[in-house]
Amino acid sequence: MANETAVIDTAARASLWLQPHRIVMILIALGLVASAAFFMRWDWLPQYWEMGLMGIWRALWILAVTCALGFMIAVPVGLAQAAGSIWVAAPAKVFCTIIRGTPLLLQLWLLYYGLGSLFPQYPWIRESWMWPYLRQAWPYGVLALTLSFAGYEGEVMRGAFAGVPKGQLEAARAFGMSRWKIFRRVWLPQAFYRALPTLTGETVLQLKSTPLVATISVIDIFAVSSKVRQDTYLTYEPLLLLALIYMTITGILVFAFSRIEARIPVKIG
Amino acid sequence: MLAAGRWGPADRASNPGAKLIESLLPASAAGIIELLSPADGGWGKTLLVGLVHSLEIAVGATIVGLLIGTWGAYGKLYGGPVVRDLFAVYTTVVRAVPELVLILLLYYAGTDLINQVLTAMGYQRVDISGLVAGIAVLGFVQGAYSTEVIRGAILAIPQGQIEAARAYGMSPGLLLRRITLPAMLPFAIPGLANLWLIATKDTALLAVVGFSELTLATRQAAGVTKAYLVFFLAAGVLYLCVTLVSNFLLGRAEKWARRGMPSIKEAS
Numbered sequence: 001m002a003n004e005t006a007v008i009d010t011a012a013r014a015s016l017w018l019q020p021h022r023i024v025m026i027l028i029a030l031g032l033v034a035s036a037a038f039f040m041r042w043d044w045l046p047q048y049w050e051m052g053l054m055g056i057w058r059a060l061w062i063l064a065v066t067c068a069l070g071f072m073i074a075v076p077v078g079l080a081q082a083a084g085s086i087w088v089a090a091p092a093k094v095f096c097t098i099i100r101g102t103p104l105l106l107q108l109w110l111l112y113y114g115l116g117s118l119f120p121q122y123p124w125i126r127e128s129w130m131w132p133y134l135r136q137a138w139p140y141g142v143l144a145l146t147l148s149f150a151g152y153e154g155e156v157m158r159g160a161f162a163g164v165p166k167g168q169l170e171a172a173r174a175f176g177m178s179r180w181k182i183f184r185r186v187w188l189p190q191a192f193y194r195a196l197p198t199l200t201g202e203t204v205l206q207l208k209s210t211p212l213v214a215t216i217s218v219i220d221i222f223a224v225s226s227k228v229r230q231d232t233y234l235t236y237e238p239l240l241l242l243a244l245i246y247m248t249i250t251g252i253l254v255f256a257f258s259r260i261e262a263r264i265p266v267k268i269g
Numbered sequence: 270m271l272a273a274g275r276w277g278p279a280d281r282a283s284n285p286g287a288k289l290i291e292s293l294l295p296a297s298a299a300g301i302i303e304l305l306s307p308a309d310g311g312w313g314k315t316l317l318v319g320l321v322h323s324l325e326i327a328v329g330a331t332i333v334g335l336l337i338g339t340w341g342a343y344g345k346l347y348g349g350p351v352v353r354d355l356f357a358v359y360t361t362v363v364r365a366v367p368e369l370v371l372i373l374l375l376y377y378a379g380t381d382l383i384n385q386v387l388t389a390m391g392y393q394r395v396d397i398s399g400l401v402a403g404i405a406v407l408g409f410v411q412g413a414y415s416t417e418v419i420r421g422a423i424l425a426i427p428q429g430q431i432e433a434a435r436a437y438g439m440s441p442g443l444l445l446r447r448i449t450l451p452a453m454l455p456f457a458i459p460g461l462a463n464l465w466l467i468a469t470k471d472t473a474l475l476a477v478v479g480f481s482e483l484t485l486a487t488r489q490a491a492g493v494t495k496a497y498l499v500f501f502l503a504a505g506v507l508y509l510c511v512t513l514v515s516n517f518l519l520g521r522a523e524k525w526a527r528r529g530m531p532s533i534k535e536a537s
Contacts, residue, residue: 021351100466101512102505103473106484110501113488117497208367215477222369235381239374243366250365 036240044232048224055221056245059210062220066142067206070149075188077150078157092154099151104209108144112137112216141213149206156198160191193264200257204250221245301499312490312500319486320507323472326403326482331468333408335461338415339450345420356416363413369474375406376478399480403472411468418460422453455526462519469511483507 080092099107119125119134133139164187172182211222225238232238307313341359344352363371380402384394426449434448476485483504491500 019350022354025351025354097513098505098509102508103470103484105473105476106487106501106504106508109484109488110498110505113491114498114501117495204365208369211367211369222367235377236374239370239377243362243370243374246367246370247362247365 040237040240041232041234042237044228044234044237048228051219051227052221052224055219055224056249058218059207059220059222060249062138062142062145062210062213062218063203063207066145066149067203069142069146070206071153073146073150074153074157077154078159078161078191081154081158082161096151096155096158099148100155104144104148105212105215107148108141108212108216111144112140116140137216138213138218141216141218145206145209145213148209149202152205153195153199153202156195156202157191160195161187163194164190196257196261196264200254200261203253203257207246207249207253301496304494304496304499305503312494315486315490316483316500316504316507319481319483319504320511322400322480323469323482323484324511325400326407326472326475326480327465327468329400329404330407330411330471331465333404334411334415334464334468337408337412338419341412341416342419342423343445345416346423360413360416363410364417368410368471369477371410372406372474372478375409376402379405399475399478403475403480403482407468407471407475410471411464414464414467415461418464419453419457422457422460423449425456426452455523455530458519458523458526462515462523465515465519466512469508469515 077092077095080088081096084092116134125131125134168186168190169182172186177185210220214220214223214226217223221242225242228238229235303311305311305313305316307317341356345356348356380397383397388394430448430452431444434444439447472482473484475482476488479485481489487500487504491497494500
């Protein structure tokens with residue numbers, strides 16, 4: 001019986017969604033895609049698709065690494081602002097303000113050109129094991145994107161930490177938990193659940209920031225499309241495909257996060 | 270740290286910290302002032318002109334974005350099914366594609382399209398200035414975000430106010446001007462303030478298409494003088510000043526728009 005109503009429900013929802021005007025719009029969209037496939041030049045695809053896959057892989061890798069590292073920095077930054085004394089809260093606040101107040105492109109160029117021109121002047125840096133990495137562009141891109149994510153997410157985590165009800169922390173203390181255990185078992189998980197909806201948006205924003213690393217010669221998918229444009233003198237085809245790729249990745253990210261959110265059975269009061 | 274630049278040469282040799290500062294600031298403190306001075310020989314004027322260009326584009330893009338946003342919010346809330354779906358596609362696509370890609374795509378497609386239309390109508394091809402193209406492109410992007418902000422703000426207006434206005438026989442235009450826009454302002458200002466800050470920072474992306482705003486001007490100045498850190502830090506300070514001044518003014522504006530309403534703490 002319950003199954004039957006569910007079937008009727010999905011059918012009704014599908015028919016509600018597939019209204020006549022939507023069918024027409026979908027047909028028009030398909031027509032546009034088909035005409036793009038027919039009338040635009042795609043003969044460069046076989047030559048570049050391997051490079052493109054590498055670029056997508058690199059962009060996703062940068063996204064994952066910078067989000068993970070940035071979140072690890074964001075937790076102490078948020079905690080310092082929410083509960084720390086003024087000596088830790090003020091530097092954290094200044095960090096967030098600076099990161100959020102200047103364009104990411106400027107931060108990236110500051111690190112790449114600024115630090116990049118500074119390091120070679122020191123023999124001990126040039127002789128250290130880090131030098132082969134510091135000569136490449138990607139560490140600067142990863143650093144800039146990580147700091148940017150930490151700045152934006154630190155502000156979110158501040159609100160999330162402050163929003164956990166005081167009674168929860170008091171109850172944990174009444175149970176005799178140590179401060180670290182309270183943080184690990186009560187404060188951080190609840191703050192994380194609160195921050196999760198914004199985390200989706202922040203991750204999508206971070207994905208949309210990754211093409212900036214192409215300006216410091218990291219070969220991500222954006223750089224590949226620029227190379228195709230230079231090699232073939234085509235303007236629209238690579239850019240349209242690029243937009244489609246980013247839309248697909250965004251869609252997958254949003255879907256994945258909504259699944260994670262649905263798994264957490266918390267009612268936030 | 271800046272004072273360290275005035276240390277004597279003997280100090281410099283013995284102090285490793287001084288060497289660090291020395292390389293941080295390739296020129297001495299006096300040299301930096303010379304580099305950044307707005308007078309002849311300094312690059313300060315280039316940076317300030319870049320800043321003005323950035324602000325012009327940010328203001329223009331925000332105005333265009335607000336117009337598109339108001340229109341889009343109305344379309345999404347009160348439009349027919351087709352209009353609603355079209356705006357839904359617009360906001361979804363623009364918010365899912367990186368600004369950098371959109372800027373390139375719209376920059377080339379927009380100028381190309383206008384020129385094709387002009388040649389088809391028998392006019393000369395025109396060179397579209399970077400300023401106009403930048404405002405149009407960023408405004409298009411901002412419009413998608415403002416649509417969502419304004420839509421949410423309109424939904425937050427107590428329904429009775431709009432019904433009362435309709436009951437008095439107000440025309441839709443009068444309703445918009447007298448009731449909807451003023452009543453939604455306190456709900457919309459925090460989101461719109463955020464958008465303004467995003468707009469000021471997004472102008473930096475126009476550096477990639479070669480428009481000489483603050484970030485590109487900085488890079489050119491730094492490239493010529495090789496004083497990368499000095500110039501990028503100076504530009505950062507300029508951007509930060511814009512953000513902090515905007516924060517102050519927008520906070521005042523929000524207070525003004527919320528006048529007579531219960532404070533946020535009391536309301537929640």
